[in-house]
Amino acid sequence: MPVEEIAGPLADASRALGQLDGIGRILPDPDLLVRPYMRREAVLSSRIEGTRTSFTELLAFEATGRPPNDGDVRDVFNYLQALDYGLRHVDDAGITMDLVRDMHRHLMTGARGERFATPGEFRNMQNHIGDSDDPALARFVPPPADRMHEGVEQLFGYLARPPDGTPVLIEAAWMHYQFEALHPFLDGNGRVGRLLIPLLLAHRHHLTHPLLYLSPFFEARRGEYYDRLFAVSARSDWLGWLLFFLEGVLVQAEEGLSLADSIIALGKDWHQRLEARASHNAHRLVDLVHQRIVVDAKGVERELEVSTQTSYALIRTLQEANILHEQSGRTWGRLYLAVELKDILDSAR
Numbered sequence: 306m307p308v309e310e311i312a313g314p315l316a317d318a319s320r321a322l323g324q325l326d327g328i329g330r331i332l333p334d335p336d337l338l339v340r341p342y343m344r345r346e347a348v349l350s351s352r353i354e355g356t357r358t359s360f361t362e363l364l365a366f367e368a369t370g371r372p373p374n375d376g377d378v379r380d381v382f383n384y385l386q387a388l389d390y391g392l393r394h395v396d397d398a399g400i401t402m403d404l405v406r407d408m409h410r411h412l413m414t415g416a417r418g419e420r421f422a423t424p425g426e427f428r429n430m431q432n433h434i435g436d437s438d439d440p441a442l443a444r445f446v447p448p449p450a451d452r453m454h455e456g457v458e459q460l461f462g463y464l465a466r467p468p469d470g471t472p473v474l475i476e477a478a479w480m481h482y483q484f485e486a487l488h489p490f491l492d493g494n495g496r497v498g499r500l501l502i503p504l505l506l507a508h509r510h511h512l513t514h515p516l517l518y519l520s521p522f523f524e525a526r527r528g529e530y531y532d533r534l535f536a537v538s539a540r541s542d543w544l545g546w547l548l549f550f551l552e553g554v555l556v557q558a559e560e561g562l563s564l565a566d567s568i569i570a571l572g573k574d575w576h577q578r579l580e581a582r583a584s585h586n587a588h589r590l591v592d593l594v595h596q597r598i599v600v601d602a603k604g605v606e607r608e609l610e611v612s613t614q615t616s617y618a619l620i621r622t623l624q625e626a627n628i629l630h631e632q633s634g635r636t637w638g639r640l641y642l643a644v645e646l647k648d649i650l651d652s653a654r
Contacts, residue, residue, distance in 0.1 A: 314551040321558035328565045329514035339514050340596040347385040350499045350520035356380050364599035365640055376417045387411040395508045400464050412493050422492035447488035456487045473509045477502050478550035482537055516561050522553035567649045578626040590619045594643050601640050
């Protein structure tokens with residue numbers, strides 16, 4: 306593969322990634338961006354697999370903690386749990402088989418495909434990709450279980466000791482393809498494979514805070530995403546896959562920068578809307594809303610360690626400032642949404 310054909314795209318993607326990391330470094334509280342970005346990733350990565358949970362539905366479930374009636378919500382929440390678990394543990398020993406199995410366990414336990422998926426266990430039978438039950442009619446048939454296990458050993462051996470000088474974005478693209486080609490689990494491979502990308506960037510310290518996610522790009526160009534992966538298996542078209550992957554990094558890093566500017570500006574505007582006499586706790590609630598987007602009175606009471614009466618008073622203050630809007634229409638268990646912030650996140654690519 307001619308190196309010169311990827312040199313320019315690699316440089317552009319790396320530059321944009323560095324600029325995005327710079328945003329995370331200068332923020333006094335990176336969670337103002339990290340939490341919304343992670344939740345958007347959970348929704349869009351799961352959507353590639355056919356879920357229809359909205360960003361607001363996930364946030365509402367998190368705010369209340371009530372078990373969801375909708376299996377899609379559970380699947381998306383599990384994705385978020387797996388991502389959070391991976392980011393918290395990846396620096397212990399890197400991306401290992403044990404870490405990936407633990408993430409798969411978080412992803413699939415309680416999910417709709419739990420019984421079939423054997424959470425946390427690599428497969429010991431043949432699987433295939435495609436709607437047909439007949440492997441002969443499948444679009445792609447991964448290697449049989451014995452060869453898959455050999456491939457998994459090689460993959461994680463490589464990740465433990467990558468060749469010196471390998472650009473991390475090339476390593477991430479190679480890793481994602483190899484994992485998808487091996488398809489080591491009976492279900493959940495696409496989601497786990499996409500989870501590994503931010504984990505690798507975090508572990509290699511190319512992002513001090515997890516702000517880059519490729520699922521929005523893959524979801525927007527889903528057909529090409531699958532075609533590029535299959536083209537590597539069918540024709541060894543590594544150049545096409547690498548260029549597509551690097552384009553995704555560039556697009557999502559630039560979008561992340563634009564998104565960060567809009568989110569930060571909105572937060573400043575919210576604080577300015579509160580009158581100078583607004584309490585310190587009202588400004589604390591603004592920061593909480595910036596992270597959570599959807600809140601309820603009990604959550605505010607717990608997070609800010611205030612009384613029930615104070616919690617409702619603080620929410621009213623933010624309603625009067627047009628920051629929060631009641632969404633449920635109920636007289637009890639009301640949910641309050643930061644519509645402006647939701648709209649910013651929804652409008653991004």
